[in-house]
Amino acid sequence: MNSTVINQTGSHLEIVSFHLGEQEFCIDIMAIREIRGWAPVTPMPHTPPY
Numbered sequence: 001m002n003s004t005v006i007n008q009t010g011s012h013l014e015i016v017s018f019h020l021g022e023q024e025f026c027i028d029i030m031a032i033r034e035i036r037g038w039a040p041v042t043p044m045p046h047t048p049p050y
Helices: none
Strands: 002-008 011-020 023-028
Touching: none
Parallel strands: none
Antiparallel strands: 002 011, 011 023
């Protein structure tokens, strides 16, 4: 994950970019609520193991 600042017509736009599979995505940081790290999977009862 990267954070980038782009100068756009005199103002600044801050974005976070990330890869998901073979695709790259960029999101305005003002649209992001939180960034969470990896957490272990919580098993759910009566569900398949995948």
